[in-house]
Amino acid sequence: MKEGTxxxxxxxxxxxxxxxxxIWFVVSLLSIKSFTYLDVTxxxxxxxxxxxMSLLGLTLSYHSYLxxxxxxxxxxxxxxxxxxxxxxxxLSHIAVFLVIPxxxxxxxxxx
Amino acid sequence: MTLSILHRISGVALSVGLLVLAMWLxxxxxxxxxxxxxxxxxxxxxxxxxxxxWSFAFFLHLGNGIRHLVWDTxxxxxxxxxxxxxxxxxxxxxxxxxxxxxxxx
Numbered sequence: 389m390k391e392g393t394x395x396x397x398x399x400x401x402x403x404x405x406x407x408x409x410x411i412w413f414v415v416s417l418l419s420i421k422s423f424t425y426l427d428v429t430x431x432x433x434x435x436x437x438x439x440x441m442s443l444l445g446l447t448l449s450y451h452s453y454l455x456x457x458x459x460x461x462x463x464x465x466x467x468x469x470x471x472x473x474x475x476x477x478x479l480s481h482i483a484v485f486l487v488i489p490x491x492x493x494x495x496x497x498x499x
Numbered sequence: 500m501t502l503s504i505l506h507r508i509s510g511v512a513l514s515v516g517l518l519v520l521a522m523w524l525x526x527x528x529x530x531x532x533x534x535x536x537x538x539x540x541x542x543x544x545x546x547x548x549x550x551x552x553w554s555f556a557f558f559l560h561l562g563n564g565i566r567h568l569v570w571d572t573x574x575x576x577x578x579x580x581x582x583x584x585x586x587x588x589x590x591x592x593x594x595x596x597x598x599x600x601x602x603x604x
Contacts, residue, residue, distance in 0.1 A: 423538060
């Protein structure tokens with residue numbers, strides 16, 4: 389698959405997954421009684437919520453990474469600056485990609 | 500036309516929001532004390548304004564994202580249709596943001 393085509397497909401595929409996950413997330417935010425430590429950890433620790441929250445984190449980090457790269461390439465023309473900003477974006481997205489499922493796992497096993 | 504730049508701006512805002520989402524879960528995993536710091540920070544006027552902005556950005560990006568997915572199927576391209584769907588998405592985002600915070604209040 390060509391680079392541009394692959395980007396197009398990945399961008400759309402993550403978008404299609406994110407629409408229902410995003411709606412689930414917003415409904416969840418409404419369903420959590422209060423944002424106290426106890427209520428939030430209890431919510432995240434539910435197996436179904438843990439799975440969906442991790443899935444949201446993974447899909448969202450990738451979708452966000454794809455979008456951020458497009459914006460960076462469109463607005464940051466200087467080659468070294470583009471490379472620097474892209475690297476920061478890549479590293480922070482990798483960090484989020486790893487941290488969200490890890491945090492969910494910690495909450496699920498620790499609470 | 501305007502929505503296309505708003506789609507970018509909301510996307511970038513949501514990318515920053517993703518960092519805060521990760522921080523929220525990290526602090527919840529770190530224990531009650533850490534979590535309380537995060538909660539207090541988000542409850543400040545500045546934090547609240549950010550949360551409202553992120554919710555609006557979310558609904559706008561979701562609505563316009565679906566509009567783009569419909570376009571991908573080859574439908575809704577006509578100028579009148581595109582204009583109508585743009586207004587619909589904007590209205591959708593405003594109403595859902597208001598509804599969300601009314602339910603959350």
